[in-house]
Amino acid sequence: MPYLTSAVLGAALLCFAFLGLRARRADGPLDDYVTARNSQGAQSLGLSFLASGMGAWILFAPPEIGAFVGPVGLAGYAIGSALPLVILVRYGPAIRRHLPAGRSIGEFAEACYGAGVRRWVSLISILYMACFLAAELTAIGSITALLSDVPPALVVFGVAVTTLIYTAVGGLRASLATDRWQAWLLLGLLLLVTVVALDRLPTMPADASLPSVPLGSALSVALTLVIAVTAANLFHQGYWQRVWSARDDRALGLGAWLGSAITVVVVAVVGVLGMLAAMSGLALGEPPIPFFALLAEAPGWLALPALVLAVSLVVSSVDSLQNGIATLVVAGSGRRGLSITAARWVTVALMVPVVIVALQGHSVLRLFLIADLLCASIVVPVLLGIWSRMSALAAVAGGMAGMFGAILPGWVAGGSLPAGILAASFPDSIPTLAPFLVALLASTLVSLLIAWCRPAPQALSNANK
Template identity: 50%
Template sequence: MVATAFGVGIVLVTLIAFVVLGLRAGRGTDLDEWTTARNSQSATTLGLSFLAAGMGAWILFAPPEVGAGVGLVGLLGYAVGGALPVILFAALGRRIRTAVPQGQSLGQFARLRYGRPFAAWVFAVSVAYMFLFVTAELTAVAGVTGIVAGVDARFTVVAVALATLAYTSVGGLRASLVTDRWQAGLIVALLAVGFVAVVSSLSSPGEAITGSGLLGVDRIGIEVALTLTIAVTAANMFHQGYWQRVWAAKDERALRRGAWLGAGLTVPVILLVGLFGIVAAGSGQGLDVSPVPFFAMTTGLPAVIGGIVVVLGVALVASSVDTLETGLFSLVGAEVPGMKLGGARLVTVGLMLPAVVVAFQGFSVLRLFLIADLLCAGVVVPLLAGLWPRATSAGAISGAVAGLVGAVLGGTVTTGSLAEGFELATIPGATPTLPPFAGALLCSAIVTVLVCLAGRREVVLDDISEGLVAVDRETVGA
């Protein structure tokens, strides 16, 4: 623990530094530049940005919980689930970028490919996912500063929301990209320092890991690994902040190399923070102090480590929240007819207000993520099937509906009870459970393919961008 006043000071200084960095990125010259920074970013910048955007404060809660409760196999699933979407962006993003070169969002691809009804569903799922993501992140950082420094949750949540909005509303995507580079470096360095401090405090860290009983392979571990891989991969396909980076890449080579760099950094980061859970379980220390393994292992360390944890938490949440904010700006601006930049800003601020209120409630971070992930798992296959020439609007809509049904059906089949199937779909106890996710993914995929094959229609993807209305060249200051 660190003194509350010291914790408040660390939060403010860290956020002020990010605001200064973001504002120094400057103002965009027009709406397209502000939301996409089109064809301008190098592989290194993209790789660090993919890492920072995906590694929110949630990693201090969810991976250590999986490590302590499930073990190494489940943790590997989480790491693969975090890295796989970034790799997919290199492959799928290239094709979508080619099909819609002047695009801004995945929703535009859905609209041009399938029409407005399905695009409206993709828009709703994307907004819901990013809203839950923001809420989970604000909840997580409030937990970090509350546990380590006793800082009031309301102060931390409001401070982070205001600071990130301050620079993203002015600098747009470029501001997020500039701060991402610094935040990525902080995340890797501070996590490494924290892990070394924890290991050094143990008399026999090797025995703590090997004696934890969490390194073996079992059915539960494999099931959790599959669940998390499906959940995280499906959900990140609806992360508009990631899709912005697809169009921001200087070229396809930069996109490919940046995606592999981001994925390559993501795996060890998730594994490293997840090891806190395995060490906590194996050492038998700290879990009586805090039920969250990461903090169980760091709470008793010197105050300087507590200060590092606070900086780490703020850097993690700022890196993900600013990406989500710019993603929401872009999504609303691209998908709402007649929406101008000022209106997109107001809508995004309007979405942040309830996210702040919900974050005050202190719900389970992992459960918020899993509910959002399940929502996405039922529609990701119909959406990405748009890259298949035989895909039809009827197939995509039917598949999305089947995905909702499948989320309940999976649990119903395994439990034999419709009521329990509905309950499993709400992720009780924040437990990663395979049946709802497998049901959503399989039902949506099967129905999409069958209905599309029955349609007997093919589309030339290179032609769909002709229906895209050029983005208004509105100045950011207008």
């Protein structure tokens, strides 16, 4: 069986590599390598938004939220997963007009605030995506150990190397090409796994009820997830690249709506599976993994398509993240401009520490929570860049206030700065509202206050005309 599983996974990875390499433009300029500018229609974008945003995390987090928090918490997760795309529907066309030759969130920050803020924002985005990469590779290692006898490190290396090959050579076009196939594959495999798992679901006890917690706690979890997931995904460079890869504003809008709608459905479906597992009285494991508890009651052969589903989810997110990180580094090089060859080597080099971290087996959820909180601390000051009164001072001060706000609740509760920093790193891997909410409010209020009191010079000159 390990040989069959290895062969199937190897074949899937080879297919993805073939599709990505076939889509490359050997003679394309660097700009095409990192943006595939004005080339994608609505359907292609919608499937790409879905594939690049999804990952193995959907097999862990939404089912657990569904099993222990219930429908309210799950609704928060689904909304938070789709909301960044809805924001792109609203602001994407304005970003394209404001920065028609743009390539990254870093360049957007530079256009609004200057080179210093660009470097700061690019660093935060790279740190977030590196955490995302490490979490995804950690997750596929854990899933491999759960569902097969294949060495987890082998699959981690296989995914990292395969995606590196076609993203380093083909750039964003390679990622977009594989996204379309991966999106359909993950939808088909998720449907298969869901139908078979539900068919073998144990009979529910007569007194079974929906998992729930007190409404206040459920709303707290839901709001935490909306803030965390939305803020983090707005620093997902893969989303920003697709803003400029859209053929026009209409394609961007329709594609983002399509991606957000399917994302809500996918997160809801896997979350409901978690609820059903809990209601059926299945042993959810320690730590709890409701989705895989369902698979324990399913036929043994279902483990293989479930593993292929997990690999497809990881590959679809990893290739977008790899190309996104390379794009940020390229765009961050300013007028000097890196060559395509240098961009490829940057992609390869950045994966080395990520794979090392992934092989340590850290908590997937904790890695995401730390990255999410970092993004929530500065997301509002960055997006306020489209407001004419915002200045670099207001943005930086707001971001610093957000980071201070993130550790403030833990500092107050624990009585010391180290306690606040520890609490903001979520040692128990449990999402809590206070750090996210205080970080968001502090960054917003400080940014608005300074922008109002000391507006940007161009805002003053416009006001005097």
